[in-house]
Amino acid sequence: MEKDASLEKPAEKSPFPANYLPAAVEPALCEKWEQGKLYHYDPSRPRKDTFVVDTPPPTVSGELHVGHVFSYVQTDILVRFQRMQGKNIFYPMGWDDNGLPTERRVQNLFGVRCDPALPYTPDYKPTGPKKDLKDYEHISRRNFLELCELQTAVDEQKYEALWRRFGLSVDWRQTYSTVGAHCRKTSQLSFLDLFEKGHVYSAEAPTLWDTTFKTAVAQAETEDREASGFFHDVKFGVEGGGEFVISTTRPELLAACIAVVAHPDDERFKPLFGKKAVTPLFSARVPIMPSYHANPEKGTGIMMICTFGDIADVEFWRKEKLPMRQLIGRDGRLVPAEFGGPLFDSADPAAANAVYAQLAGLYAKQARTRVVALLKEAGALVGDPKPTQQAVKFYEKGDMPLEFVPARQWYIKILGNKPQLLEQGKKVAWHPDYMYKRYEQWVEGLNQDWCISRQRYFGVPFPVWYPVDAEGNTEFSKPILAAPERLPLDPATDCPPGYKPEQRGLPGGFIGDPDVMDTWATSSLTPMISSRWADDKARHEKLFPADLRPQAHEIIRTWAFYTITKAWMHENSVPWHNAAISGWVVSPDKGKMSKSKGKTVTPDDLLVTYSADSLRYWAGKAKLGQDTVYDESVFKVGMRLATKLFNASKFTLMQMNGPAMAGAPALTPADITEPLDRAWVERMKALTEASGRDFANYESSAMLLYVETAFWDFCDNYLELVKNRAYSGTPAAARSACATLEWTLGVFLRLFAPFLPFITEEVWGWSYAAALKQPSVHKAAWPAAAEMAAVSGDERVLDAARKVLVAIRTKKAAEKRSVKWPVVKLNVDCGPKGAASLKLALEDVLLAGCVDKAGFSLNEAGSDDAEPVVAVELGAV
């Protein structure tokens, strides 16, 4: 509709901005906070006044997404509350630039491959991406590492800028990078300490192995994936006569069969125990043994044990001390094998070798097809393969099923320490508390020690060398450990004590441990990295254990578990007192948010469309631990709340500057005399008490909800009721309203500050900063009822007033009249108590409702148990 120019209000002489423009205001406030050193940790204050956060270091590989914003904001909200409790905040930020993601990124970006055997090239300049794999430049580990550091530094700046823009109140002086010297030193020192304490050992053993990345992986990095496979019924012979059928999904492992087992009580197979089975195709004679592992109900009830199909095979092999016929090589192909030799038994070596010749060199999957064909030819396959769905173990970042491959690896002892680790987990307060169950279940289900060595290049090397004996064999049993004061070092370029560099790799010389550590071996130390356990004991004593570990639930089994483990092993302590577990952001169809689902909105895009406050509002609304739907309509609600805060604050402050208050002295609680104002104060006092309690209990999302409701009630009802009186009432009545408004607005700004740090800070700066000599709302004290100890009231006054006001509005809406339309008659039927309450606020009610005083009547003969009845008559047109 066209506006009638003659109805335009005269321009208000307002000291406040006309419109709220978050895109301009928010970045300016970021700058102000940085200049004011608002979030700096103060090392001079005692531990008991300090709140220490063990921030999750985000993986630096590409882009932050909206899920990051969600969980990091949730942490920041908790931190901001603690800051307003007067705590000295230690809130660091780490960068996880270690491990495979960075390695792959740098390879592609610069067209390089790492070859640890090469010497370091000073002043090396990369030449850029390559089309062909064969064009990739091969460079030394140190050069490769330098490229990684170069690239991650660029990414880290981008991340930091975005985090600042979202208002994370991190102390940006407290940063670390997991590939930096300090973290390498800490990781290596951790290794030495655990070695000394006997928690670490190396062993040549079957290891979970990813054939694509050609590295060992830990149990925690594996995941099950559904795959379709086939049961193949394979006929086995029995030495001395007889046969039976085994159902297997991995016939390619037939050549690696070392035993056949059935349940000890299974009558069908009892007579066979002690005899030898003869495998088809290879004629290997293997023992038939009883094992509780075999399930009579499954397959044919009798199964083969191979080296190695799964963890059960490994355990059985280990327990029975059976021979190892390792078939799968590190690249996932079948290795050469000689039947009739010491390892690969066969009653007919020539035939076995002829068969195996067709298999050697094939990938496991190809070998499977080939074996099945050969079995069929040999008449050893019973019936057709039967399709089945099975769960197959994968490395979480890999595309090929994991195999068990024997290799020398470093392990941290977990299995023997389960009871202690469960106990440590119980000492942590988990939020929500049921998340402890996940920890418990994971620890109970562990079946391997923690394998910490990886056959990769980019990562923290082990500070270990081995002597090479006169024959040129590496003596793994005699590791030479580095001295702590030399850390960090790289055994590939540094030299062990007592040796000369030119002795490297020679008989009588030495060789560096070729492996790097699992990235979690470093990540598990984050609270000790930021406390500087490795080089500043005093600081460490002060900052460890931390107060809060925020993290997502899917890494309870890795990050949380490993951190608890290391804190216990190193310091006999929990790493932190509280673990706040955030949920995931899920797409509207309830799947996990991912790029493949077409949700490629970046946080930067969202900042343009909405604002930091509005996204923070969305994150703040979600309960800890609970997955949350990505829903832009919630951003809009957050946006609206920020705008409302802006406008309501502006209006409130304008009312307080009306003619009634001109030149009046500063307001105090003693000014609050009107019953309606006191009723409102009463309500706000209850609100502040509840909010502090709920926030401390990690229930901030619930608190945001009711604070928001109260704020809307403030705008729609209380403010509407008192605005006239505040602006132009009698001096005492105006002072009462203004004092209430001033305190109330200050309370709301503080209650919202952790969630909406920008708009609250902006408004705070208009009047409170100077009046209270507290430049930032984020350093202001959390509101408390004690601030209004001198004021008490009866909330029924507020309720009575609100009810009448709502009835008047309802009538006007029904009659399609504007809110300002005059009311000529108003009658209220209620009980004596209701009447008494209403009378105390009557002036305000009549004024706010535009009611003709002469037309008002009150019938107080009714019952106080019944709802009051309000009859409204509007003026004629």
Add this chain to the structure above:
RNA sequence: GCGCGGUUAGCUCAGCGGUAGAGCGCCUCUCUUACACAGAGGAUGCCACAGGUUCAAAUCCUGUACCGCGCACCA
């Protein structure tokens, strides 16, 4: 198979012994000393199902179903 969450308005969720709630969306209306990026008002529910405890159950207990997740099994 075991465990943990969940199932409430069209959607997203809060409530967790005392008259079913919010926001979004929808409908109607309204420029009012801030806010039309707004406000006022309205419609909308066998609180998954079945039993039990209780004066009283969405809420507590016991089962069942379904959804999500974790763990284990995976010949």
